[in-house]
Amino acid sequence: MYCIKKITNDLVWVGANDRRLAMFEGVYSVPKGVSYNSYLLLDEKTVLFDTVDKAVQHRFLENVAAVLGSRNLDYFVIQHMEPDHTSAIMEIMRIYPKVKIVCNEKTLSMIKQFFDFHLDERVHIVKENDALATGKHKLHFFMAPMVHWPEVMVVYDSIDKVLFSADAFGCFGALNGAIFADEVDFLKDYMDEARRYYSNIVGKYGVQVKNLLEKLSAHSIKMICPLHGFVWRKDLDAILSKYKLWSAYEPEECGVMLAYASIYGSTENATEILASKLRDNGIKTQMFDVSVTDASEIISAAFRWSHLVLASPTYNMGVFVSMEALISDLAAHNIQNRTIGLIDNGSWASASGAKMRESFSKCKNINILNETLSIKSSLKEEQLKEIDLMAEVIKNTMSK
Ligand code: FEO
Numbered sequence: 001m002y003c004i005k006k007i008t009n010d011l012v013w014v015g016a017n018d019r020r021l022a023m024f025e026g027v028y029s030v031p032k033g034v035s036y037n038s039y040l041l042l043d044e045k046t047v048l049f050d051t052v053d054k055a056v057q058h059r060f061l062e063n064v065a066a067v068l069g070s071r072n073l074d075y076f077v078i079q080h081m082e083p084d085h086t087s088a089i090m091e092i093m094r095i096y097p098k099v100k101i102v103c104n105e106k107t108l109s110m111i112k113q114f115f116d117f118h119l120d121e122r123v124h125i126v127k128e129n130d131a132l133a134t135g136k137h138k139l140h141f142f143m144a145p146m147v148h149w150p151e152v153m154v155v156y157d158s159i160d161k162v163l164f165s166a167d168a169f170g171c172f173g174a175l176n177g178a179i180f181a182d183e184v185d186f187l188k189d190y191m192d193e194a195r196r197y198y199s200n201i202v203g204k205y206g207v208q209v210k211n212l213l214e215k216l217s218a219h220s221i222k223m224i225c226p227l228h229g230f231v232w233r234k235d236l237d238a239i240l241s242k243y244k245l246w247s248a249y250e251p252e253e254c255g256v257m258l259a260y261a262s263i264y265g266s267t268e269n270a271t272e273i274l275a276s277k278l279r280d281n282g283i284k285t286q287m288f289d290v291s292v293t294d295a296s297e298i299i300s301a302a303f304r305w306s307h308l309v310l311a312s313p314t315y316n317m318g319v320f321v322s323m324e325a326l327i328s329d330l331a332a333h334n335i336q337n338r339t340i341g342l343i344d345n346g347s348w349a350s351a352s353g354a355k356m357r358e359s360f361s362k363c364k365n366i367n368i369l370n371e372t373l374s375i376k377s378s379l380k381e382e383q384l385k386e387i388d389l390m391a392e393v394i395k396n397t398m399s400k
Contacts, residue, residue, distance in 0.1 A: 002066035003059065005179040007231055008160055008223070010137065012040045014048075014063035016056035017174035024172065025084075028200055029294040032193065033174030036060070036084060037227050039164065040067045041157075044135025045074040048099075049155065049164050050227060051088035060088060061095070072096065075124070075134065078103040079166040080152045081110040085227055090115060093122070100124050102132065104143065106151035126153070142215055144168065146208040148201055154212070161222040168212065169239055171229025172197045181230035187238065190230070194239065196300035197228065198246050203303060203333040209247035213240070249336045249365075251306035254398050255284030259298050260311035260343070261291055261320035266378040267345045270387070271311040273379065274343070277391035283398070290322040295329050302335055307394055311343035312352040319352045319359075327359045336364040339397045341390055342372040350374055369393055 005013040019033035036052035038060060046068060052060040064073070073096035078086065089111065092099065101123045103111070108123055126132070126141040133139075140156045148167045155164040171194040178184050186194075202209055224232040224239070232239055245252055258275050262268035268289065275285045286305065288298050302308055312323040319327065340360055344353030353372035360366050371393075373386050 002062045012067045016059040028296040035175045043137045047075040049077045050085045053084040054087035057088045073099045144212045146205040163221045165226045170226040182234040199300045199303040200296045206247040252304045255305045256307040257301045257305040258309040259288045261323040270379045307339045309341040314346035314352040317351045319355045339367045341369045345375045347377045
């Protein structure tokens with residue numbers, strides 16, 4: 001049985017939710033599930049925007065059929081070729097043989113990479129600023145390369161002022177009956193998931209996101225329809241303002257994220273004492289054990305806070321495995337504009353501090369505190385003053 005949501009008089013959500021998926025893209029945990037959004041515009045012409053992941057394809061096809069009723073599908077806009085949005089391409093082309101795909105050249109070549117069917121005469125190619133009238137509505141196409149793949153484009157309906165934003169403004173989490181961000185307590189219940197989605201999926205491409213935001217700023221937008229998560233129809237600035245910060249790698253809040261690897265608890269203990277001292281200084285903290293926390297959560301927290309403290313034992317004369325992976329992930333996501341403190345632990349030879357410093361030295365605009373807190377097996381009473389000093393130095397580097 002179909003499950004659809006009305007978005008406007010002419011626009012219907014025909015996507016589906018998946019609450020069984022353990023790891024989105026095989027990398028990111030999705031404990032609250034995920035939605036795959038697809039939209040159907042009912043104008044003089046009918047227009048489908050994207051499809052869904054194969055796990056929920058059956059429900060999606062039911063939804064499309066129910067909304068179309070006896071009408072034909074005229075246009076099928078493909079904004080993004082990642083398979084979580086395109087697995088039903090073949091089925092759509094088979095069920096609606098007269099439909100025309102609307103996409104750009106890059107998308108067309110990717111369709112041919114992923115699928116094996118003849119489609120050239122069934123494609124309407126669009127370029128930057130092209131428009132397509134569908135009756136009452138007019139769709140405008142804007143290229144958004146690397147938000148999140150090179151072929152991505154977004155679509156703006158200049159009549160209803162609706163932005164179909166592809167992966168931009170998406171969020172992890174199934175929709176649970178709601179469709180609009182203002183139907184839920186988004187700031188409390190979903191902003192962390194929106195940040196985790198942004199930082200991990202498109203965090204690396206801040207420049208490209210910024211370019212897209214600038215391009216879109218020329219248009220009045222009343223509604224944002226992303227490919228994952230909720231539709232925004234009120235207080236759009238709540239999410240737009242976050243995107244401005246995230247794409248510029250500016251922290252949202254002044255505070256310290258402390259992430260530690262600890263084999264027998266001593267490195268954890270030193271990190272915990274530092275966190276306690278920071279709190280004593282009125283500084284907000286968030287702590288993670290990298291060995292048991294999904295890296296996507298720590299990447300997300302790194303995009304939130306102004307200061308990061310990383311603590312690792314020396315392991316095989318390097319950084320502990322889970323911390324090494326995290327630091328490599330942070331660098332891959334282009335983390336920058338942060339102040340970083342380091343704690344290392346070595347029972348007979350200390351190497352992790354120097355190696356962590358070397359890894360972060362390749363990131364842009366990173367201020368690594370001069371002194372690494374170095375412990376040998378366990379923190380000693382006389383080192384408490386070093387922790388006090390690190391807390392004080394961190395406090396002194398906080399500008400807000
Ligand atoms: Fe949900 Fe980049 O795809």
